[in-house]
Amino acid sequence: MSDDTSLKVQAWLDGELVPSEAAALGRVVAGDPQAQALAAELRRTKSALAVGELPRVLPESREFYWSRIERAMRETESRPEAAPESSRVASLFRWFAPAALAAGLAALVALPLLQKRGGGGWGNGAEIESPLEDISSFTFRSEADRMTVVWINAR
């Protein structure tokens, strides 16, 4: 008897086969003494288990057992739910985005003025990166094109 047939005999006894498969397997078992012996053993084990499990009683008093559950229930109810990471980032973005935008615009206006006063300032194609952790801005100034570009990114 193949391994596959052995498992099918079990599935047959457990009612896990579709009717056509069950009928075919029934014919196999009828003609194979080995399969019949295996089916008989599996049936005996199944019916032995049908008597059920040994009853077990919780070895703690009702009050003591409940007191721990009740404490844990109250703790979980009073604990505020932790905000997910994405919502924290979104909240930071709400606060910092306008500030970063304002800083970027200020830089846009101030840089040509500073350039005029200081003479030197940035060279052609100079870049400045923002050190902010969650919001980053990136400024690019091109003297040749007389243009300053500010990118604002929320990470």
Next chain:
Amino acid sequence: MSVSIDHSSAPDEVLVRAAQRGDMRAFEELVARHRDKLYARAFSMVRNEDEAIDLSQEAWVKGWQRLKQFQGESSFVTWMTRIVINLCLDRLRKQKRSHAESIEQLDEEVGGVERQMPVVTIDPTEGLTREEQRQRIDQAMNQLSYAHRTVLILHEFEGLEYKEIAQRMGCSIGTIMSRLFYARRRLAVLLADLRESRTP
């Protein structure tokens, strides 16, 4: 308007509805009624008294948190039993990951050992009282690995189908069939051994 109920005599359904409205006293009554059953299921799976108490208590807390999701498709105690089973499976999975599997266990996993076992032809529980049968089954179950014991419990005592067991245990139906086959065959041998060792 709040409805006053006699907690000790109210049926489970009434207590569940009251608990869903936040009545902790109703939930306490449900715990008192079904705590032995939940503890027994946890114990049968983890085979450790302290762990079984912890897991059953954790299940009650989870049950309280999710109580609003309970729609009454099954009985309350069946719903709670599923929660404790899932917690036991999680615990056993973590333990399994932290322990190196023995060669014998690995062989059992792939289903190699049971092919060599001769068929047991005697009825190992014949002539025993119900209580004696349960004692022997418990002793034999204790000698099975957690994977085989669990699959037997879920199939024979919880009445789950192969597909449901596979989903809960996170493995294929083929693995469940193989484990169940091994567990039954091994149990037949263990019960026969127990019978021989007790027969004068």
